[in-house]
Amino acid sequence: MSKQTPLYKAHQDHAAKLVDFAGYSLPLHYGSQIGEHLAVRESAGMFDVSHMTIIDLQGEVVPWLRYLLTNDVAKLTDGHALYSCMCNEKGGVIDDLIVYRLTADRFRLIVNAATREKDLAWLNLHKPADVDIRQVENTALIAVQGPDAVRLANMAFTRLGQDADLKHMGRHTALEIGKWFVGRTGYTGEDGVEIAVPAAQAVDLWKALVQQGIQPAGLGARDTLRLEAGLSLYGQDLDEEHTPAESGVAFTIDIVDPDRNFIAREVLEEHKLFGGRCRQLGIVLDGRGVLRHGQVVELVGQPIGIVTSGTFSPTRGVSIALVRVNKAFKGGCDVRIRDRLLAAHVTSVPFVPHGQARE
Amino acid sequence: MEIPGDLKFAPSHEWVRVEEDGSVTVGISDHAQEQLGDLVFVETPEVDRVCEAEEGIAVVESVKAASDIYAPVAGTIIDANVELAENPELVNSDPYGEGWLFKMQPDQVDDVDNLMDPDDYEAFIDSSE
Incomplete structure (x- = not known):
């Protein structure tokens, strides 16, 4: 039996097609996945991401996270967020996450749902005595995304009597308003906010957001938007068998401070500077068809890698994919789809330019 | 969910309509399109192709997944819906009308009788959920 988020009933009322995802019953779509996708690109949509894990850290956090994470939290000032990987001793990615610095001794991590147990185990294994780890429960997390997202979310806040100025939050900043938490972050390439609220207030917030004309959107649109x-999606594009540099997120490896000792620094630094055994590229399918996870990529008849994430891009009207290949190339390649080889070519990533807030 | 009364249904969710000239038109059911979600690509069979019953002869792909379409009876393909190449979403918006996939001439039109009638198909969907 899947767990329900605080918004389960609201999804049912909105005719969601619910599926099990990482142990939770979550909306796949509310009628049209492509319609929801385009709503986010053109105006605003919102996602129930309450399945994601929120972990609060308190104490002497900075030196510990500087050791534990590939990115360097020393860059953060109060109320700022950073995207990072957490790696094992071989440099393989245990998870990717967002770390927020709330104050000098209070940090918040948002990690994936499917990796919750191993993440908590890893954190506890390395936890110094002067740090407390607490999983935040009975909380809903709502991501509001799109060029109109912040303006409309701010109006919903005002309607609910929450005095907040979301519009003047900088990108990748966070704000605490009583028990509410707002990060100007997201996973769609659009502007937007991610809002954590106590479970008891989740439905009221959801309804207020709906009243502002924000389109509820499901996991399907979330996947096409992020791709x-x-x-990258953990479990597809990122895994424990590959370093961040081999999975397209070398930028999360911060080697600026030569004295910072962090887990697997030696291999991660080498891969960042010189590359690893393989690399991530973006490709577009030339003809009709849909690239999907697991399909084999070939270059002049030789298999050179696989599609880690593929889909049909509603914005571009073609199929796009992230691939992990063992050699660099430019121009064309082939992908084996069912029993046929179809032509594709390398393209720049992101596939769709990241959007801005509408003034 | 709509299940028109004049159609027959295969367990793999194709619908079949017998035309006056003895040919049959084939598409996928409203239930099937709903399960697949927004279609983005349809590969219809080539005209004159001869196929066995339950042979995979077409592919529909949604954002979510690719799915084979099977010939509901043995016969020869006589027409395919070329509109779907440009407008695959017709299968979502009008599965029993403009979203038809192909027409075939059955080897034996009586074979269609072995397929499910609408009531049986509805019960079949309910039992498989």
């Missing part, structure tokens, strides 16, 4: 934006 168009070139954002």
Whole structure:
């Protein structure tokens, strides 16, 4: 039996097609996946991402996270967020996450749902005595995304009597408003906010957002949006068998401070500077068909890698994919789809330029 | 969910309509298109192709998944819906009308009688959920 988020009933009322995802019953779509996708690109949509894991850290957090994460939290000032990987001793990715610095000794991590247990185990294994780890429960997390997202979310806040100025939040910043938490972050390539609220207030917030004309959107649109934006998905594009540099997120390896000792620094630094055994590229299918996870990529008859994430891009009207290949190339390649080889070519990532807030 | 009364249905969710000239038109059911979600690509069979019953002869792909379409009876393909190349969403918006996939001439039109009638198909969907 799947777990329900605080918004389960609201999804049912909105005719969601619910599916099990990482142990939770979540909307796949509310009628049209492509319609929801385009609503986010053109105006605003919102996602129930309450399945994601929120972990609060308190104490001497900075030196610990500087050791634990590939990115360097020393760059953060209060109220700022950073995207990072957390790697094992071999440099393989245990998870990718967002780390928020709330104050000097209070940090918040948002990690994936499917990796919750191993993430918590890893954190606890390395936890110094002067850090407390607490999983935040009974909380809903709603991502509001799109060029109109912040303006409309701000209006919903005002309607609910929450005095907040979301519009003047910088990108990748966070704000605490009583028990509410707002990060100007997201996973669609659009501007937007991610809002954590106590479970008891989740439905009221959801309804207020709906009243502002924000389109509820499901996991299906979330996947096509993040892939168009070139954002990696843990379990497909990122895994424990590959380093961040081999999976297209070398930028999360921060080697600026030569004295910072972090887990697997040696291999991660080498891969960042010189590349690893393989690399991530973006490709577009030339003809009709849909690129999907697991399909084999070939170059002049030789298999050179696989599609890690593929889909049909509603914005571009073609099929796009992130691939992991063992050699660099430019121009064309082939992908084996069912029993045929179809032509594709390398393209720049993101596949769709990241959007801005509408003034 | 709509299940028109004049159609027959295969367990793999194709619908079949017998035309006055003895040919049959084939598409996928409203239930099937709903399960697949927004279609983005339809590969219809080539005209004159001869096929066995339950042979995979077409492919519909949604954002979510690719799905084979099977010939509901043995016969020869006599027409395919070329509109779907440009407008695959017709299968979602009008599965029993403009979203038809192909027409075939059955080897034996009586074979269609072995398929499910609408009531049986509805019960079949309910039992498989």
